Amino acid sequence: MTRVCCQQLDPVVGDLDGNRRLALSAIAEAVDAGAEVVVLPELVLSGYMFESAQEAARNAISPDHEILREWADLARRHDLIIAGGFAERGDDGKTYNSAAVIDPDGLRAVYRKLHLWDREKLWFEPGAEPPPVLQTRVGRLSVIVCYDAEFPELTRIVALAGTQLLLVPTNWPLMERPDGERPAEVVIAMATARANRMAVACADRTGVERGQAWTGASTIVGADGWVAAEKAGAEVLTLGPVTAEIDLRQALDKRYTELADVFADRRPALYATLAG
Amino acid sequence: MTRVCCQQLDPVVGDLDGNRRLALSAIAEAVDAGAEVVVLPELVLSGYMFESAQEAARNAISPDHEILREWADLARRHDLIIAGGFAERGDDGKTYNSAAVIDPDGLRAVYRKLHLWDREKLWFEPGAEPPPVLQTRVGRLSVIVCYDAEFPELTRIVALAGTQLLLVPTNWPLMERPDGERPAEVVIAMATARANRMAVACADRTGVERGQAWTGASTIVGADGWVAAEKAGAEVLTLGPVTAEIDLRQALDKRYTELADVFADRRPALYATLAG
Numbered sequence: 001m002t003r004v005c006c007q008q009l010d011p012v013v014g015d016l017d018g019n020r021r022l023a024l025s026a027i028a029e030a031v032d033a034g035a036e037v038v039v040l041p042e043l044v045l046s047g048y049m050f051e052s053a054q055e056a057a058r059n060a061i062s063p064d065h066e067i068l069r070e071w072a073d074l075a076r077r078h079d080l081i082i083a084g085g086f087a088e089r090g091d092d093g094k095t096y097n098s099a100a101v102i103d104p105d106g107l108r109a110v111y112r113k114l115h116l117w118d119r120e121k122l123w124f125e126p127g128a129e130p131p132p133v134l135q136t137r138v139g140r141l142s143v144i145v146c147y148d149a150e151f152p153e154l155t156r157i158v159a160l161a162g163t164q165l166l167l168v169p170t171n172w173p174l175m176e177r178p179d180g181e182r183p184a185e186v187v188i189a190m191a192t193a194r195a196n197r198m199a200v201a202c203a204d205r206t207g208v209e210r211g212q213a214w215t216g217a218s219t220i221v222g223a224d225g226w227v228a229a230e231k232a233g234a235e236v237l238t239l240g241p242v243t244a245e246i247d248l249r250q251a252l253d254k255r256y257t258e259l260a261d262v263f264a265d266r267r268p269a270l271y272a273t274l275a276g
Numbered sequence: 277m278t279r280v281c282c283q284q285l286d287p288v289v290g291d292l293d294g295n296r297r298l299a300l301s302a303i304a305e306a307v308d309a310g311a312e313v314v315v316l317p318e319l320v321l322s323g324y325m326f327e328s329a330q331e332a333a334r335n336a337i338s339p340d341h342e343i344l345r346e347w348a349d350l351a352r353r354h355d356l357i358i359a360g361g362f363a364e365r366g367d368d369g370k371t372y373n374s375a376a377v378i379d380p381d382g383l384r385a386v387y388r389k390l391h392l393w394d395r396e397k398l399w400f401e402p403g404a405e406p407p408p409v410l411q412t413r414v415g416r417l418s419v420i421v422c423y424d425a426e427f428p429e430l431t432r433i434v435a436l437a438g439t440q441l442l443l444v445p446t447n448w449p450l451m452e453r454p455d456g457e458r459p460a461e462v463v464i465a466m467a468t469a470r471a472n473r474m475a476v477a478c479a480d481r482t483g484v485e486r487g488q489a490w491t492g493a494s495t496i497v498g499a500d501g502w503v504a505a506e507k508a509g510a511e512v513l514t515l516g517p518v519t520a521e522i523d524l525r526q527a528l529d530k531r532y533t534e535l536a537d538v539f540a541d542r543r544p545a546l547y548a549t550l551a552g
């Protein structure tokens with residue numbers, strides 16, 4: 001079993017030092033709770049509700065920034081895997097909505113969000129590479145960011161590449177939903193897990209930032225498609241860890257029965273075209 | 277608004293005459309309730325739990341069988357769209373797990389299930405053509421069958437081809453699920469609707485057939501991803517209609533916001549390959 005912890009946080013836009021301390025303390029808390037994998041929200045170091053591309057750029061850091069080296073130190077010291085979002089200043093001078101994956105060997109990957117949500121299109125350059133799929137000591141992991149998860153083609157290719165646990169730093173804007181329903185993003189995470197027999201861990205943020213309320217519904221879904229741990233989601237602050245023990249070996253077997261296998265049963269030649 | 281009705285039924289394996297009456301009476305009941313679209317379960321005319329390919333073949337009918345002509349008469353008389361499953365005897369002598377879509381113009385399409393579940397692989401030949409997408413008086417409709425819905429590549433291409441309402445005749449075998457959870461198949465239907473902004477109507481069956489319990493969780497999901505009507509699902513018989521008024525115009529607009537559009541935001545060039 002693998003102990004996975006999603007830390008639901010409330011970073012402050014533009015407060016790099018404060019967000020740095022917030023993330024460090026969240027990682028430390030997860031370590032104390034025995035976590036082997038820690039997921040932090042999207043843009044946890046910069047905050048989200050930028051007023052302009054210039055403000056996003058001012059809050060961007062390069063992947064060799066000392067904060068990510070601090071995370072790498074913690075990962076090495078505690079045999080930990082950490083994924084978290086940050087505004088990335090690229091070598092090309094552009095700003096990306098990125099996520100770092102760090103393990104005891106250091107910075108393993110920086111993934112640049114492919115599907116930019118709404119006004120992110122005004123602030124960021126979209127990524128141009130598919131998500132990394134990384135062999136780690138707990139199994140094969142991948143990372144995507146927030147709205148990426150709503151594109152089933154993307155989560156499918158990540159699963160087909162062997163991902164056992166998909167890490168999803170996210171900032172889910174609070175939207176209306178019927179009473180008693182989970183947020184739609186959680187429903188999608190559950191369906192993604194089920195259809196691919198792959199675990200999914202979403203670290204959401206909470207609070208209200210420049211008028212934008214966040215959903216606060218961090219959720220860990222097992223490879224069986226069922227929620228293993230979740231925050232209920234609320235407009236009030238719901239800070240802190242969501243932790244579950246996940247059996248990632250489940251994700252290695254795509255069979256429901258002797259004769260049903262969600263990967264082998266695909267009909268890829270028929271997915272390419274359809275006459276309307 | 278379009279009045280959609282999924283009829284949850286309990287056909288008897290091998291009883292073509294009884295199942296014919298069952299389906300006719302279910303269609304008549306839906307007409308009385310003002311339905312414009314009626315969905316019947318997978319294999320509603322043959323039953324499901326075959327003991328052999330021979331038994332499946334014996335219960336197969338060709339698409340020009342008088343039962344489908346009866347459905348077409350009803351459709352013409354009541355300005356109705358009907359989708360329902362049947363074991364099809366193909367011109368090639370093979371047996372298919374098919375669904376007919378009938379409207380006032382007659383038999384519009386016969387779709388052969390692409391993804392055969394479990395022992396269906398022993399009984400049926402898989403289809404070789406993608407689902408039809410049909411312009412009808414209520415909008416653009418498509419049809420898939422049961423396990424097909426668990427392949428997000430398939431539901432995506434159907435949505436991209438303009439489908440506003442996806443009809444899903446189904447036979448969901450009852451599986452264990454955590455207390456308070458909807459069946460996983462319903463979670464997938466909700467995610468499919470949300471990710472594609474396309475309504476989804478699943479007509480399930482109920483009861484126990486040769487030892488196989490059925491889920492009995494027929495569900496209609498709006499293009500907004502929320503359940504509009506559902507059967508709770510139970511091991512006991514839960515027969516009858518699940519009816520909802522659905523706004524299919526919602527499915528014509530793929531935008532969440534001015535700057536977020538679930539189709540336009542796709543990155544197809546990046547879905548093709550991924551280095552593991």
